[in-house]
Amino acid sequence: METAYNPKNVEDRIYKFWEEHGYFSASASAKKPFSIVIPPPNVTGILHMGHVMDETPQDILVRFKRMQGLETCWVPGTDHAGIATQNAVEKQLKKEKTSRHALGRAKFLERVWEWKKQYGDTIIQQLKKLGCSCDWSRLRFTMDEAYSAAVKDVFVRLYEKGLIYRGNYIVNWCPRCLTALSDEEVENVDTVGGLYWIRYHFKDDKDKYVVVATTRPETMLGDTAVAVNPSDERYKGLIDQTLILPIMKREIKIIADEIVEKDFGSGAVKVTPAHDPNDFMMGQKHNLEFINILSPDGKMNQNAGEYKGLDRLECRKRIIERLANEGLLEKQEKYSHAVGHCYRCNTMIEPYLSLQWFVKMKPLAEPAIKAVRTGDVRFFPEHWSKTYLNWMENIRDWCVSRQLWWGHQIPVWYCEATAESRPIGTKDACPPIVSRETPTKCPKCGNTNLIQDEDVLDTWFSSWLWPFAVFGWPKQTEDLKYFYPTNVLNSGKDIIFFWVSRMIMAGLEFTGKPPFKDVYIHGIARDSQGRKLSKSLGNSPDPLALIDKYSADAIRFGIMANIPLGGDINLSDETYESGRNFCNKLWNASRLILGAEKPKNERTEELKKCFEDKWILSRLNTTISDYTKALETYEFSEAAHLIYHFFWSDLCDWYLEIIKPRLYSNDKTVASIIPHIFSSTLRMLHPFIPFITEELWQKFLEPVEAKRHTGSYPERSEGTEQYPTYFSSESVMIAPWPKSDSAQIDEQIEKAMETNIGIIRSVRNIRNKMNIERKQALDLIISAEATKMLDDIKPHQELIKHQANLSKIEMGVKLAKPKHSATEIVSALNLFIPLEGIIDPEAEKKRLQDRLAKIQEQLTLVNNKLSDEKFKSRAPEAIIQKELLRQEELTKQSVNLEEALREL
RNA sequence: GGGCAGUUAGCUCAGUUGGUAGAGCGCUUGGAUCACACCCAAGAGGUCACAGGUUCGAGUCCUGUACUGCCCACCA
Numbered sequence: 001m002e003t004a005y006n007p008k009n010v011e012d013r014i015y016k017f018w019e020e021h022g023y024f025s026a027s028a029s030a031k032k033p034f035s036i037v038i039p040p041p042n043v044t045g046i047l048h049m050g051h052v053m054d055e056t057p058q059d060i061l062v063r064f065k066r067m068q069g070l071e072t073c074w075v076p077g078t079d080h081a082g083i084a085t086q087n088a089v090e091k092q093l094k095k096e097k098t099s100r101h102a103l104g105r106a107k108f109l110e111r112v113w114e115w116k117k118q119y120g121d122t123i124i125q126q127l128k129k130l131g132c133s134c135d136w137s138r139l140r141f142t143m144d145e146a147y148s149a150a151v152k153d154v155f156v157r158l159y160e161k162g163l164i165y166r167g168n169y170i171v172n173w174c175p176r177c178l179t180a181l182s183d184e185e186v187e188n189v190d191t192v193g194g195l196y197w198i199r200y201h202f203k204d205d206k207d208k209y210v211v212v213a214t215t216r217p218e219t220m221l222g223d224t225a226v227a228v229n230p231s232d233e234r235y236k237g238l239i240d241q242t243l244i245l246p247i248m249k250r251e252i253k254i255i256a257d258e259i260v261e262k263d264f265g266s267g268a269v270k271v272t273p274a275h276d277p278n279d280f281m282m283g284q285k286h287n288l289e290f291i292n293i294l295s296p297d298g299k300m301n302q303n304a305g306e307y308k309g310l311d312r313l314e315c316r317k318r319i320i321e322r323l324a325n326e327g328l329l330e331k332q333e334k335y336s337h338a339v340g341h342c343y344r345c346n347t348m349i350e351p352y353l354s355l356q357w358f359v360k361m362k363p364l365a366e367p368a369i370k371a372v373r374t375g376d377v378r379f380f381p382e383h384w385s386k387t388y389l390n391w392m393e394n395i396r397d398w399c400v401s402r403q404l405w406w407g408h409q410i411p412v413w414y415c416e417a418t419a420e421s422r423p424i425g426t427k428d429a430c431p432p433i434v435s436r437e438t439p440t441k442c443p444k445c446g447n448t449n450l451i452q453d454e455d456v457l458d459t460w461f462s463s464w465l466w467p468f469a470v471f472g473w474p475k476q477t478e479d480l481k482y483f484y485p486t487n488v489l490n491s492g493k494d495i496i497f498f499w500v501s502r503m504i505m506a507g508l509e510f511t512g513k514p515p516f517k518d519v520y521i522h523g524i525a526r527d528s529q530g531r532k533l534s535k536s537l538g539n540s541p542d543p544l545a546l547i548d549k550y551s552a553d554a555i556r557f558g559i560m561a562n563i564p565l566g567g568d569i570n571l572s573d574e575t576y577e578s579g580r581n582f583c584n585k586l587w588n589a590s591r592l593i594l595g596a597e598k599p600k601n602e603r604t605e606e607l608k609k610c611f612e613d614k615w616i617l618s619r620l621n622t623t624i625s626d627y628t629k630a631l632e633t634y635e636f637s638e639a640a641h642l643i644y645h646f647f648w649s650d651l652c653d654w655y656l657e658i659i660k661p662r663l664y665s666n667d668k669t670v671a672s673i674i675p676h677i678f679s680s681t682l683r684m685l686h687p688f689i690p691f692i693t694e695e696l697w698q699k700f701l702e703p704v705e706a707k708r709h710t711g712s713y714p715e716r717s718e719g720t721e722q723y724p725t726y727f728s729s730e731s732v733m734i735a736p737w738p739k740s741d742s743a744q745i746d747e748q749i750e751k752a753m754e755t756n757i758g759i760i761r762s763v764r765n766i767r768n769k770m771n772i773e774r775k776q777a778l779d780l781i782i783s784a785e786a787t788k789m790l791d792d793i794k795p796h797q798e799l800i801k802h803q804a805n806l807s808k809i810e811m812g813v814k815l816a817k818p819k820h821s822a823t824e825i826v827s828a829l830n831l832f833i834p835l836e837g838i839i840d841p842e843a844e845k846k847r848l849q850d851r852l853a854k855i856q857e858q859l860t861l862v863n864n865k866l867s868d869e870k871f872k873s874r875a876p877e878a879i880i881q882k883e884l885l886r887q888e889e890l891t892k893q894s895v896n897l898e899e900a901l902r903e904l
Numbered sequence: 905g906g907g908c909a910g911u912u913a914g915c916u917c918a919g920u921u922g923g924u925a926g927a928g929c930g931c932u933u934g935g936a937u938c939a940c941a942c943c944c945a946a947g948a949g950g951u952c953a954c955a956g957g958u959u960c961g962a963g964u965c966c967u968g969u970a971c972u973g974c975c976c977a978c979c980a
Binding site: 493582583645652 | 906907908909910915916917918923927928929930933934935937938939940942943944945946947959960961973974975976977978979980
């Protein structure tokens with residue numbers, strides 16, 4: 001074996017090995033199921049570190065559960081990501097100096113499918129590189145034929161139930177993507193802009209005017225009223241009076257509405273029903289005219305008169321100038337407010353009146369709220385349920401139609417008469433035909449010229465069905481019955497509203513069950529400075545490059561060991577280095593074992609165990625228990641720390657160092673315990689670092705297999721954990737999960753070992769401070785002060801002597817005795833290392849005095865406490881006993897120290 | 905404006921039902937010893953944001969304050 005672990009070539013070979021053995025596939029069986037559906041990555045591009053954060057915990061859980069013996073199914077797939085993918089392909093077309101409009105819908109869609117093929121395949125390859133143990137036979141795409149059928153089915157069901165409606169409303173409009181967006185797809189960014197105060201003169205009294213304030217002055221071209229609060233004294237008597245809208249010279253009325261805030265601006269607000277949600281409501285209420293002044297691309301339209309064709313922002317500039325020139329601009333001031341931007345292209349969105357399809361959300365939200373309230377669906381960490389509930393309780397209807405080409409075309413057909421144009425406010429002559437199948441004629445008028453709605457559905461309208469659609473829903477398949485609901489959903493906090501909440505609603509609505517029991521929310525990957533990872537900042541590393549440099553195992557372990565509970569992680573080279581170092585340590589520890597002696601795989605029970613053997617077995621079983629518990633509750637970094645500590649500190653630093661002589665001398669007990677420990681450790685580590693554990697498993701397996709070949713070893717008995725089969729299975733991936741044997745857990749032994757370690761460290765510390773070579777054997781004298789320790793230490797003298805290189809240990813020696821030679825005192829333990837000729841009596845005296853002062857100070861505190869009536873009457877007995885012991889101990893120490901000082 | 909987190913070692917974070925603060929990295933010192941320098945040994949470093957309260961005892965529970973981050977929101 002090489003001195004350093006070299007993951008190159010190992011990982012690909014191992015992954016192939018797993019695939020060829022069919023370990024990933026799952027099917028309905030008598031076993032208990034465990035299922036996870038992957039949050040399908042968008043086919044917009046290749047994977048980034050955010051995906052690694054997303055997939056790694058899932059693979060850990062899946063591997064963990066598979067080893068626990070559950071029928072484990074991880075469904076992989078990708079998402080068509082309508083708007084995002086369409087944008088990506090459009091960008092590509094732009095580079096080719098063409099556009100989707102030049103290509104036409106059909107040709108364009110061909111291009112997107114090509115794109116999807118390319119990136120979808122790449123994503124799958126990347127997931128494999130990362131080690132993901134998905135059931136690849138179940139690979140799904142949100143635009144698969146069967147999946148599309150499910151989407152249609154859902155649309156029709158909701159429509160029939162009256163939960164889908166079509167109507168003219170103000171929606172979030174992206175003038176670049178040329179589509180409506182849902183509220184969730186708008187990112188509000190605090191922006192400093194201007195607040196403009198404009199004078200609207202009265203028709204009858206040209207000298208008088210009302211001042212309105214606005215941040216979007218260009219919308220005044222579409223004003224059809226000015227509104228004030230009915231209780232506003234300033235405007236009493238002015239209601240219903242007529243104003244002349246500047247520039248357009250249109251006559252508009254002053255209306256009264258409660259919605260107007262008296263305290264904002266002048267208390268009077270211009271009303272533009274076609275370009276503001278509030279104004280829209282007022283427009284309906286007061287029967288105002290709706291004047292749309294914008295084209296879909298954000299330019300002014302014919303209703304803007306001379307400004308037609310200008311971009312809205314350019315128009316804004318000109319309007320301001322003109323108003324100023326005409327003396328109608330009362331004032332302008334800087335104003336900071338939230339402005340919506342498209343979450344895909346970052347263009348400033350416009351509130352825009354258009355005909356769209358909506359889903360009524362309140363009826364869907366109610367059961368979904370209940371599911372989380374009652375604990376049918378649980379969030380980890382729990383506090384995310386509050387965020388979820390807060391949003392769900394204030395949910396608003398969902399605009400699901402998108403004016404895009406890439407996506408599920410809406411399963412609605414119109415009679416030709418009403419399909420072409422969609423004039424605002426007009427009603428279709430024939431009602432739309434909402435159908436799973438393509439209809440042949442209009443059921444009302446019999447017309448056979450039907451035109452399908454050109455729009456597609458919001459991409460999330462398909463992904464909210466993911467947990468059951470991947471199992472064949474709406475068909476009641478075996479898979480659906482067996483694997484659904486899934487066990488846990490893994491997601492980033494950024495898509496709780498987009499996806500998690502909607503899946504819960506869809507699951508309950510369409511299957512009657514919540515789609516998963518647990519939701520594990522992980523944080524977001526950031527760079528070492530805490531910034532979000534993004535292409536433009538250049539701080540978003542390519543996972544494949546990192547895997548190439550550090551190995552997939554290193555990335556996985558590094559991230560999972562360092563990720564705070566539910567918090568964001570700052571990624572840096574150190575993160576991956578720590579993972580790499582850990583793997584290398586594992587490699588080398590195995591190398592020590594495999595090089596020293598082939599594993600014997602023999603029974604341990606009959607062999608005589610030394611103290612350290614019992615200790616490491618106790619530690620092992622404690623670790624198995626705690627580690628398993630941590631994984632069950634999604635505490636990945638906690639789990640990683642537990643196993644890290646057990647392996648590196650307990651096993652490598654102490655146990656292996658202690659047993660080295662026995663290892664080289666072929667001690668039978670060691671030779672049987674070691675395979676047991678390594679087998680369990682490799683199995684525990686496998687979910688985190690699957691590749692190297694498999695590679696090592698195979699190496700441990702070699703001698704065993706060799707013996708089987710020669711017939712000197714019994715055949716493998718599958719699936720048992722019984723000796724002599726520590727390495728019973730052909731792959732660690734299908735090996736049984738280690739079980740904690742509570743009979744081997746011994747707290748006293750673990751405590752005793754801690755004491756031993758403390759003593760050994762103290763001696764080493766003294767060596768260090770005094771520059772004493774390790775080769776030079778020392779005498780250790782333990783003072784009588786440390787009476788309590790003596791019994792603990794006695795049985796382990798040999799161990800301590802060997803680890804600390806001591807020639808002898810003398811116990812119960814009074815502090816005063818080594819006054820001519822004691823040179824260093826370890827205060828906590830009262831150890832003395834006698835050495836001739838180095839003592840400085842003055843320094844020694846000072847040291848003792850300081851220590852005495854400290855002890856007396858503590859003694860006073862304890863005495864005070866013990867004489868406190870309240871403490872005596874209320875503190876638990878165990879605590880009082882502890883204090884009494886401490887008092888005794890401190891008293892003894894102070895007496896000894898005083899005596900030592902006198903003798904000095 | 906509302907909601908949710910957070911404030912503990914130089915940095916990133918743990919801290920289980922209240923019982924005298926831990927890890928990794930970094931730093932300091934020493935070390936080519938026959939698993940590993942991607943290593944080993946040892947060490948230094950903390951008024952647990954602040955102020956009150958409950959308690960025999962508070963990093964931990966309660967109230968308030970300050971600051972940081974995130975999310976939601978139709979004051980134009």
